[in-house]
Amino acid sequence: MNRVVITGMGIYSCIGKNLQEVTASLKAGKSGIIFDPVRKEFGYRSALTGWVERPSLKGLLDRRSRIMLPEEGEYAYVATVEAMKNAGIDEAFIAETQPGILYGNDSSAKAVIESTDLIREKKDTMLVGSAAVFQTLNSTVTMNLATIFKLKGINLTVSAACASGSHAIGLAYVLIKMGLQHCIIAGGAQEINHLSMGTFDALGAFSVNESEPEKASRPFDKDRDGLIPSGGAATVIIESLESAQKRGANIIGEIIGYGFSSNGEHISNPTIAGPAKSLKMALNDAGLQPEEIDYINAHATSTLAGDASEAKAIDEVFKNCHTPVSSTKSMTGHECWMAGASEIVYSSLMMQNNFIAPNINYQNPDEDTQHLNIIKSTTEKI
């Protein structure tokens, strides 16, 4: 079995467009949440969202590559360029090692809606142009990035709702551990636009604290009233230790455990058993005891039921360990398909820079969250 390491990272998010900016925001406890008037006009119950401008790729990519990329694909491209640079991998390495790509993505709603609207208006499918089909695929990120970067290994999109990014990295770990790949570009991407989140807003799951956007995402706090959608993309370069050592790569971290579970009871109501099972499985895979864990980056999205269940699951597994916990979603909002990947990047940046980012807006616990050691302000960790 191979040992599996992370050798590069890239990020494009509402709290920063690169590793340096994001590190500064995490340390400062900076929120990336805004009020988007377009959503209000469109009929959203909550117009809050994480926001980052779309990158300008003219001059960086040729026309064919650019027109094929939907919004989330642009984010993923920028994050991946940074990750490859961070890892020090180039075309020669790619040609020799034949890396694969595993990316989390579970929608390309804007591309689907806009192209369908165009066909409806023109009554001629050809007038939608050549790029629409490639923008509307759920696998648009992996299909496009594999072409742009000439990747010839596994090419697979992981669609598992808000666990998509996590599973992309977990599955990359498994494939490299088994020796089926020596390098995989893994990550998660999430579109940010008013067309993509209306159906989620319909469930009443979003915070309506529109008067204070930066205070609206408050995971684990007793006054939390819902999540805030967000997006961008995060990429990590995952390699076998052998591959990394052979080329003298800087090793950011080692992946030593992976755990998962499915609710299996209800499509949206969370359980305690589910997250507890995945935590135990990851610890078991890593061969670690709960007390050996230095930090938990919680999934906590700022919903009443979700945070409560997760808090109970963490308490069940880490009872009496007093393990530091924070949810970076307090700053970023819920980055959905991207979240598992971005939170690996956020946590790795904390490890690299010896700090724990705060769970901003956490003021008072409720009876479900009171047993957790939630980090309220940036903490140095040597």
Added chain:
Amino acid sequence: MTMQEIIEKTNSFLIEEFEADASLITPEASLKEVLDLDSLDYIDLVVALESNFHFKVQPGDFLPLVTFQDFYNYIQAQIEKKAVA
């Protein structure tokens, strides 16, 4: 629309949307080579013609077109055909 107007409008969208090198566009130059057209690009040419000149391209229309002048002539013929209809 005069031929000169057709040429200017066509070259304009080819340079802007298809990022063609303006210095390589001459009446005798090969449309396929200068624009580096692949099968997907021809779909986008159909869209560009519809949005700029408001006529529909029929399957096979592009087959005999080799040079930029062939392309301009085709556009002019389609515009005239539409005007008569």
